[in-house]
Amino acid sequence: SRAQAMEVTASPTVTYDDIGGIDDQIREVREAVEDPLENPEQFEAVGVEPPSGVLLHGPPGTGKTMLAKAVANESDATFIKMAGSELVRKFIGEGARLVRDLFELAAEREPAVIFIDEIDAVAAKRTDSKTSGDAEVQRTMMQLLSEMDGFDDRGEVRIMAATNRFDMLDEAILRPGRFDRLIEVPEPAAEGRERILEIHTRDMNVADDVDLGAVAQNLDGYSGADIASLATEAGMFAIRDGRTEVTQADFEQAREKLRDADTEDEQVIN
Numbered sequence: 001s002r003a004q005a006m007e008v009t010a011s012p013t014v015t016y017d018d019i020g021g022i023d024d025q026i027r028e029v030r031e032a033v034e035d036p037l038e039n040p041e042q043f044e045a046v047g048v049e050p051p052s053g054v055l056l057h058g059p060p061g062t063g064k065t066m067l068a069k070a071v072a073n074e075s076d077a078t079f080i081k082m083a084g085s086e087l088v089r090k091f092i093g094e095g096a097r098l099v100r101d102l103f104e105l106a107a108e109r110e111p112a113v114i115f116i117d118e119i120d121a122v123a124a125k126r127t128d129s130k131t132s133g134d135a136e137v138q139r140t141m142m143q144l145l146s147e148m149d150g151f152d153d154r155g156e157v158r159i160m161a162a163t164n165r166f167d168m169l170d171e172a173i174l175r176p177g178r179f180d181r182l183i184e185v186p187e188p189a190a191e192g193r194e195r196i197l198e199i200h201t202r203d204m205n206v207a208d209d210v211d212l213g214a215v216a217q218n219l220d221g222y223s224g225a226d227i228a229s230l231a232t233e234a235g236m237f238a239i240r241d242g243r244t245e246v247t248q249a250d251f252e253q254a255r256e257k258l259r260d261a262d263t264e265d266e267q268v269i270n
């Protein structure tokens with residue numbers, strides 16, 4: 001049903017403190033989303049338009065959804081999430097209808113943050129194939145653009161989207177007045193990984209000998225989501241061993257386990 005396609009949270013619980021390694025991105029999102037929601041008069045007084053839409057792009061599991069939830073939370077706004085894949089519907093007009101409902105709901109619940117995850121599902125560059133499915137996706141995208149173009153009168157509603165496939169996007173959605181603020185959320189470097197590890201172990205009983213910086217050094221290529229799994233796995237090793245403290249060895253074992261699982265995945269694909 002339509003209601004099920006959208007995830008509405010009156011006030012998400014994620015805060016900026018829960019997000020590690022992307023402080024610059026947090027700052028940019030606050031400026032583009034939180035400030036206009038909280039001080040619309042100031043933008044009006046100065047005479048500048050806040051960005052229409054904010055597009056977060058970067059690899060999977062780096063904190064894009066968290067960032068959108070956190071800015072909604074910290075701005076006391078309703079968070080309304082929809083997956084782009086949910087907008088790709090079977091029946092003609094259904095996707096466009098959902099887009100209209102999405103913006104209508106946001107207007108009812110303002111202040112609100114609309115978040116469209118996997119926006120590439122509806123906004124990919126047009127391919128040469130002229131199947132009817134493509135035409136329907138195109139119609140859904142046109143509806144999205146038209147909602148964004150009529151955005152000025154919508155009051156305290158901010159729109160955000162995310163993609164792992166920035167290169168696939170149709171340039172039409174990146175024009176001024178649409179997703180005109182691009183924020184890249186990259187894979188974390190060693191320092192960011194350490195911060196993310198600190199966040200995901202802050203409620204864990206970690207032994208004094210554990211050096212999270214050293215653990216983080218060895219996690220090249222890990223996303224935030226991978227690091228969250230690593231912390232849980234390390235805790236599981238302690239539990240299996242009947243201990244209440246998580247040791248450096250547990251983190252090492254967790255890393256080996258995840259690495260082996262990863263290699264198996266690749267073998268399946270190859």
Ligand code: ATP
Nearest residue numbers: 018019020060061062063064065066196224225228
């Ligand atoms: P996708 O592109 O796959 O939708 P995403 O970038 O939206 O991914 P999130 O859904 O925000 O990623 O992150 C998934 C989980 O990974 C989070 O719930 C959190 O546990 C962890 N995580 C990811 N990035 C971070 C981060 N920067 N700091 C702390 N935790 C993180």
